[in-house]
Amino acid sequence: MKRIITLSLIVFSFCSQMNAASIKGQLQDANGEALIFAAVALYNNADSTLAKVETSNETGIFQMKGLKAGSYYLQATYVGLSDFKKTGIVLIENQDLDLGILAFEPASVKLEETTVTASRVMVETKPDRTIFNVSGTINSTGSDGISLLRKAPAVMVDNNDNISVLGRSGVLLYVDGKRLPLTGADLTNYLQNLPADQIDRIEIITNPSAKYEAEGNAGIIDIRLKKDKSLGTNGSVSATFSQGRYAKGNLNGSGNYRNKNLNAFGTVGLADGRGFNEMRFESYQNGIQLLESNKARHDWDNYNYRFGTDFFLNKNNTIGFLISGMDATGKSLNTNRIAIALESAPFQIDSILVANNVGTNDRTQNSYNINYRFDNGEGRSLNVDFDYGKYGNEAERYQPNQYFDANEEVVLTEVINRFETPTDIDIYTFKVDYEEEMLGGTVGIGSKLSQVVSENTFLVFDEENGSSIQNNQRSNFFKYDEKVYAGYLNYARKLNDKWSLSAGLRAEQTNAMGNLEAFLPELQEPPVELDYLSWFPSAGLTWQVAPKHSLALNYGRRINRPDYNVLNPFNNQLSQISYEKGNPFLRPEIVNNLELGYTMNYRYNFKLGYSRTIDQITRLIGPDENDPRANFITWDNLAEKTVVSFNASAPAQITKKWSAYFNLSASHIDNQADYGEGAVVDIQAFTYSIYQQHTFDLPAGFKGEISGWFSGPGIWGGVFEYETSWSLNFGLQKKFFNDKLNARLSFDDVFYESGWDGISVFNGLVSEGGGNWDSRRASLSLGYNFGNQNVKSRKRKTGIEEEAGRVGGGN
Secondary structure: OOOOOOOOOOOOOOOOOOOOEEEEEEEEOOOOOEOOOOEEEEEEOOOOOEEEEEEOOOOOEEEEEEEOOEEEEEEEEOOOEOOEEEEEEEEOOOOEEEEEEEEOOEOOOOOOOOOEOOOOOOEEEOOOOEEEEHHHOHHHOOOEHHHHHHHOOOEEEOOOOOEEEOOEEOEEEEEOOEEOOOOHHHHHHHHHOOEHHHEEEEEEEOOOOOOOOOEOOOEEEEEEEOOOOOOEEEEEEEEEEEEOOOEEEEEEEEEEEEOOOEEEEEEEEEEEEEEEEEEEEEEEEOOEEEEEEEEEEEEEEEEEEEEEEEEEOOOOEEEEEEEEEEEEEEEEEEEEEEEEEEOOOOOOOOEEEEEEEEEEEEEEEEEEEEEEEEEOOOOOEEEEEEEEEEEEEEEEEEEEEEEEOOOOOOEEEEEEEEEEOOEEEEEEEEEEEEEEEEOOEEEEEEEEEEEEEEEEEEEEEEEEOOEEEEOOOOOEEEEEEEEEEEEEEEEEEEOOOOEEEEEEEEEEEEEEEEEEEEOOHHHOOOOEEEEEEEEEEEEEEEEEEEOOEEEEEEEEEEEEOOOHHHHOOOOEEEEOOEEEOOOOOOOOEEEEEEEEEEEEOOOEEEEEEEEEEEOOEEEEEEEOOOOOOOEEEEEEEOOEEEEEEEEEEEEEEEEOOEEEEEEEEEEEEEEEEEOOOOOEEEEEEEEEEEEEEEEEEOHHHEEEEEEEEEEOOEEEOOOEEEOOEEEEEEEEEEEEOOOOEEEEEEEEOOOOOOOEEEEEEEOOEEEEEEEEEOOOEEEEEEEEEEEOOOHHHHHHOOOEOOOOOOOOOOO
16 A cells, blocks of 8 residues: 655634624424524625524523624525525624524425525435435445446446446436546546545536436436535545555545635545455356356556636636646456357366456546626626647556466467556537526526547557467447537426426437448448437426425436447457447437436435437447457447436434434336347346445434445446445544544455346347445544634534536536
8 A cells, every 4th residue: 555645734713703692593494483594694794705504492592602793694504495595694793693484485396596505415306306414424434436337316326337327228427516427447547446435415417407408217326526615714634544355545635715706626635545446247148158256356546637717806706727637547357267168068168268467547637717707686697618628548457368288287379468558538628607586587508519539549469479460350449429409498497385396308419320440341341420409308296285395396308328438339348259349330328217206204215217219328248249258348339228217305303312214215117129040138137236324423423324335236337236235334523622523443345245146038148147346344534624614513514515606517
């Protein structure tokens, strides 16, 4: 384990205030019932900076002390109700102002709003999204982005790190409201190199409005990174060490400076470590038995950074910029072993193929954003964003394929290959969003122009007598250029005290070309061109049945386009008889989603969903046409996929010192396709997952946590039927020095049951197997907060998610 070195952050402290004033009040709903643990935020009128955050008690009463004389406005939120806002608050020195009873109105249909949260609960359910508060859970210690997604409600990550939500595949990943254009192994590596300590929350939007791009059949997962909103200079530093079979660690520092004119912020992080992944399969095809094992070990080290500044030109105009990047270097050792025998004589091994892969890669990511926002404070706003991102991966792999006798002692033959597979991706995006209150509601209109250019070089070399000879039969250059021109119109309004309506329409014109350039003229294929216009309607209807009961019906149509990872048709081999290849003739998949949600008592949420996908892009395992021993993984379109899903989430305060959260997701999946010549997909499965977390206030200021999940059987890709798996985790936390130092200890997957196993039957290939990774770990994390943030407020708030003056995601 290499030593990690970091910068020291500046320590800055507040001076104590004299002649302080205070404010108190009581929060109630429309029926006069007290709202407990609601969030209340006080802002300065002059520049809308945050002055104080508190929560209401068991009787709905809140109190803010230590305030300076001045002019303020107050905003309060409660799950299931529209935000409450009170303006014109003027304080003088030593004044104790009583605002009396402050009554909320029932929830409206407007979904994308600034949110202040009562306390750092692990999961919040909003009208349009579910929020998984990562830093609210002790057991996130030592995790990375992909591990946290495995714990997120309604999210499933399969054995190939493909992500699905509510049983639906095709999720679009965002980071801080910006689309992350990576897929496949590139996306997995990015998430594995993103430490949990840098993540504030994960937002899961299952049915986005027309404001968001239509890509992503299962919706959007938006990973929001930590960002301090307090005035003055603040910072934090954290270090994590985690030990499983191998060790890994990371060190992160962040800081910000904010005043009435600007907000400057930054984050840097370092990480390194080692992990493993193991798979085993028993396969039968063409009368041959294949016993395959794959043992992979990967080492990595990386650094990442993120810096930005918002300039508050005046109370209505903000301009900002953001740059971020990552550089990750990795090395992998992968041993693929296949014992070959006849199915009629399975114990008489004919030969054993061993491929010892040694690979290196250097991944870089850099993105730049310039944004402008106008908000007149009266319902009119304009957002303008320009983004450029560049991603690169320099990858090399050395692969000797050695055939041994049955005793694995004598080398019968040897074939050595070397691969160079660099990838470069450039992304250009320009978008405009405008909103104004008119026609009795809110009208939103916007446009987005985007271009993604991916250049993929795939060079294969044959090693002969110590020399490398490029194999032009198997090498190629693949360029994918995709342009999308989009525009949308949204309308939302409250029809009366009980009914609210939203509707939107988005149009996207797609022009794309996939051009494969072979090194031999006889292998050259014509480019694959795509040119089509698609319409994506969305609609929502909300009914406030009673003050504590509401129903919401939402519909949306979405698309999932094939990308460079699944289009390139050339073989990427794990060994000489085990490989994967893309499909240049994939069609985009279209899905229609319908969801009915019910919220009870502002806390308990239930959702019933139905989705039907045409031309579902899915992963299939099949036999090779030429070599009877070989099999491969490829991508193809299913005729259709139908999913009926259900999700329920419920927080519970069992005792004063024991709180809990429960989430249940279930779905019925039906995959259908007929590729001819007996290659048929006709699979139905009912799957479910249960997640629960229990948090305990222990003596001496300790906090304990027990969490775990259980996943029932289901389907990955098109044909792989997996069995049950589960995980149990423990955590302990203690804070010191007025809550500035936070120490966390966690134990993940204690019983080592989060691995997978299952069976695939398709086109004459029967393959049964399973696998596991370095999931059983013990982790220790230390974090220290510097600066002048108010400790009490920071302890009890989730943070202001995205202030009105900051450009958010969307479109």
